[in-house]
Amino acid sequence: MTKARLTALGLGIASAVLALLAAFLITSLVLLAAGDPVGDVWGQLLSWPETRNWTNIVNNATVLYLSGLAVAVGFRMNLFNIGVDGQYRVAAFTAAVVAGEAWLPGYLNTALAIVCAMAVGAIWAGIAGVLRATRGVSEVISTIMLNFIATGLVAYLLRQVAVREEGSNQIGTKQIPEGSRIGGIPFGDYTIYGFILIAAVAGFAFWFVLNRTRFGFDLRATGRSTTAAVASGISVKKMTIAAMMISGAVAGLVGLPILFGDAYTYGSTFQSGLGFAGIAIALLGRNNPIGIAFGALLFAYLDEQSNPLQILVGVSPDIVAITQGVIVLTVVISYELVRRYGVRLEQREVARALATSRTDEPEEVKS
Amino acid sequence: MRRTTKFAAVLAAGILALSACGSDSDGDNGSASDDGSKAPTSDVKVGMAYDVGGRGDQSFNDSAAAGLDQAKEEGLIAESQESEAEDGEAETAREERLRTFADAGYDPIIAVGFAYAASVGKVSKEYPDVHFAIIDDSSLADSPNVASLVFAEEQGSFLVGAAAALKTETDHIGFVGGVETPLIQKFQAGYEAGAQAVNPDIKIDVKYLTQVPDFSGFADPAKGKTAAQGMYDNGADVVYHAAGGSGGGVFEAASEAKAWAIGVDSDQYNTADPSVKDVILTSMLKNVNVAVYNYLKQVSGGDFPTGVTTYDLKVDGVGYSTSGGFVDDITDQLDDYKQQIIDGEITVPDKPAK
Numbered sequence: 173m174t175k176a177r178l179t180a181l182g183l184g185i186a187s188a189v190l191a192l193l194a195a196f197l198i199t200s201l202v203l204l205a206a207g208d209p210v211g212d213v214w215g216q217l218l219s220w221p222e223t224r225n226w227t228n229i230v231n232n233a234t235v236l237y238l239s240g241l242a243v244a245v246g247f248r249m250n251l252f253n254i255g256v257d258g259q260y261r262v263a264a265f266t267a268a269v270v271a272g273e274a275w276l277p278g279y280l281n282t283a284l285a286i287v288c289a290m291a292v293g294a295i296w297a298g299i300a301g302v303l304r305a306t307r308g309v310s311e312v313i314s315t316i317m318l319n320f321i322a323t324g325l326v327a328y329l330l331r332q333v334a335v336r337e338e339g340s341n342q343i344g345t346k347q348i349p350e351g352s353r354i355g356g357i358p359f360g361d362y363t364i365y366g367f368i369l370i371a372a373v374a375g376f377a378f379w380f381v382l383n384r385t386r387f388g389f390d391l392r393a394t395g396r397s398t399t400a401a402v403a404s405g406i407s408v409k410k411m412t413i414a415a416m417m418i419s420g421a422v423a424g425l426v427g428l429p430i431l432f433g434d435a436y437t438y439g440s441t442f443q444s445g446l447g448f449a450g451i452a453i454a455l456l457g458r459n460n461p462i463g464i465a466f467g468a469l470l471f472a473y474l475d476e477q478s479n480p481l482q483i484l485v486g487v488s489p490d491i492v493a494i495t496q497g498v499i500v501l502t503v504v505i506s507y508e509l510v511r512r513y514g515v516r517l518e519q520r521e522v523a524r525a526l527a528t529s530r531t532d533e534p535e536e537v538k539s
Numbered sequence: 540m541r542r543t544t545k546f547a548a549v550l551a552a553g554i555l556a557l558s559a560c561g562s563d564s565d566g567d568n569g570s571a572s573d574d575g576s577k578a579p580t581s582d583v584k585v586g587m588a589y590d591v592g593g594r595g596d597q598s599f600n601d602s603a604a605a606g607l608d609q610a611k612e613e614g615l616i617a618e619s620q621e622s623e624a625e626d627g628e629a630e631t632a633r634e635e636r637l638r639t640f641a642d643a644g645y646d647p648i649i650a651v652g653f654a655y656a657a658s659v660g661k662v663s664k665e666y667p668d669v670h671f672a673i674i675d676d677s678s679l680a681d682s683p684n685v686a687s688l689v690f691a692e693e694q695g696s697f698l699v700g701a702a703a704a705l706k707t708e709t710d711h712i713g714f715v716g717g718v719e720t721p722l723i724q725k726f727q728a729g730y731e732a733g734a735q736a737v738n739p740d741i742k743i744d745v746k747y748l749t750q751v752p753d754f755s756g757f758a759d760p761a762k763g764k765t766a767a768q769g770m771y772d773n774g775a776d777v778v779y780h781a782a783g784g785s786g787g788g789v790f791e792a793a794s795e796a797k798a799w800a801i802g803v804d805s806d807q808y809n810t811a812d813p814s815v816k817d818v819i820l821t822s823m824l825k826n827v828n829v830a831v832y833n834y835l836k837q838v839s840g841g842d843f844p845t846g847v848t849t850y851d852l853k854v855d856g857v858g859y860s861t862s863g864g865f866v867d868d869i870t871d872q873l874d875d876y877k878q879q880i881i882d883g884e885i886t887v888p889d890k891p892a893k
Contacts, residue, residue, distance in 0.1 A: 327750030339677030341653035341722040440751035444627030
């Protein structure tokens with residue numbers, strides 16, 4: 173590892189630590205202002221989770237990780253896919269219907285459902301990609317609008333196919349047959365979503381495609397500078413549509429760990445809002461597959477640890493929503509601060525190098 | 540520049556989403572654990588798991604809270620602790636809430652709302668010695684440690700539907716539902732059946748504010764107002780809402796249109812903003828407080844009920860309110876319908892006719 177790389181890594185870690193410390197301070201101030209017991213709150217939030225809670229943390233982090241990845245694909249090309257939320261709901265619903273109908277036996281059924289989910293996610297995001305490429309519609313606007321359409325569409329279709337258990341007020345798709353569910357990985361007395369392996373593969377594929385393929389280079393180049401990309405013969409339109417569709421395909425995976433590992437049906441209480449959490453996590457993880465994993469774990473950890481706050485400490489878990497928001501802000505700010513510091517550091521190095529070479533020059537002239 | 544704007548938009552969206560996740564609530568009004576007014580004669584510790592909105596929603600959750608408060612005042616329970624759901628939370632969050640109560644020694648644990656069905660089903664098996672109650676769900680009827688408290692909303696809605704049909708001068712009424720779920724459709728079905736029992740040709744506008752999984756329709760007065768305004772402009776002169784906190788907007792619209800509105804869950808003539816209470820013809824009473832109170836009363840007597848308890852017209856679990864005196868001239872007719880439902884002469888549908 174070169175010295176420059178080491179410095180970059182050090183700065184990256186420093187900025188994350190700085191951000192967390194700042195978030196810790198600001199949250200404490202909020203707690204003080206609200207007259208809540210600061211010590212008890214941190215005591216609960218920072219207590220060591222039990223096995224059961226670790227299981228929940230890892231499981232929820234798996235889901236958040238996929239969401240963060242989906243957003244990061246867009247970010248890498250300077251595309252802001254706010255529509256992950258809608259994409260994953262349309263996709264999870266599709267997967268639930270396909271898997272529930274069980275046209276194929278066992279895991280073939282699962283595979284078909286996953287492929288369908290990715291395809292639907294890709295198409296849903298692709299709409300925004302095509303609009304951006306052909307009509308110049310900002311993907312921020314179109315994906316937000318597509319989120320609303322997704323909500324309405326899924327609600328309508330759900331009512332068409334819904335089954336309802338006797339005595340229940342929930343509606344949902346047909347239960348996925350047992351043979352097509354994805355079994356868990358044992359962890360103490362509990363199980364972790366088997367889907368975590370697929371999430372890990374997705375993370376690796378993300379890294380490989382972006383950093384080791386021509387396509388990934390084109391994508392990053394387009395993200396950095398459109399004009400430079402055009403000059404080197406990259407079709408920006410094609411890249412826009414492709415990036416949105418990949419982002420959507422990954423988004424299609426977001427709801428699936430829950431679907432195949434826990435819920436087995438898509439119903440009225442299926443977790444929502446995961447796409448928005450993904451934006452924060454992608455920012456937190458700096459669009460890097462490892463960083464996103466840490467971001468997802470942090471968010472899942474905070475969610476899990478905040479749950480008993482109301483019962484045990486008497487403080488609303490909303491405080492954690494505030495903390496999460498503050499973390500996103502402090503992260504963005506501290507990355508910028510550290511980046512500037514890094515730039516200054518580099519400038520100083522360059523200046524010193526130039527200065528030494530200048531003092532060398534006259535001697536050369538003399539001799 | 541363009542980049543900065545986009546960045547700002549994303550941040551704003553992210554923050555909005557985060558803050559929306561945690562709908563506001565003063566966390567500490569839940570910790571009413573040491574109410575020392577009366578020496579507790581009981582050692583019952585109650586855990587209350589509310590649905591989204593929690594205590595203070597002026598609707599469903601508040602009604603459950605009222606039942607708890609009454610039991611506490613009467614010394615039936617020693618201690619209680621409360622926690623509320625967040626919009627769109629993970630299934631594990633609901634389970635963990637129930638487990639935290641159980642681990643902390645709370646027994647019984649009351650889950651307010653059908654969203655808890657799956658989590659109560661799961662956690663009640665993990666803690667066979669702890670007792671659970673769930674409101675608005677009867678899918679756990681066979682569970683040995685779960686009491687299901689359900690309501691015949693369609694019966695109460697039938698009566699206010701009849702009241703609407705008797706009071707309308709345009710033969711045109713409306714229904715505003717919060718979120719289109721099977722539960723709220725029961726209100727709609729009963730309302731329509733009641734109105735049609737009075738006048739088979741009556742025109743009924745139906746509008747739901749949001750669709751699942753967007754549950755904001757229970758807490759968006761602006762949407763409620765727009766929907767009701769549309770119905771009044773369209774010629775309706777009585778609008779019934781089953782939309783929780785969005786109902787305030789329906790009352791405002793009624794007040795501006797100088798028309799009638801019908802409240803839901805509690806006697807809203809007494810709980811709504813005083814400036815609009817004169818438009819509240821009547822309210823469909825869903826006495827969640829009675830159900831919670833009765834359950835706790837049995838528990839304090841050492842008896843943990845299980846199975847399904849249905850609160851219908853027969854036991855005054857549902858009904859209609861007469862505060863304000865606007866329905867005094869038709870109570871005879873309404874009570875006649877009520878008797879026919881109790882006697883089984885009228886069977887009220889619980890699903891809307893398509």
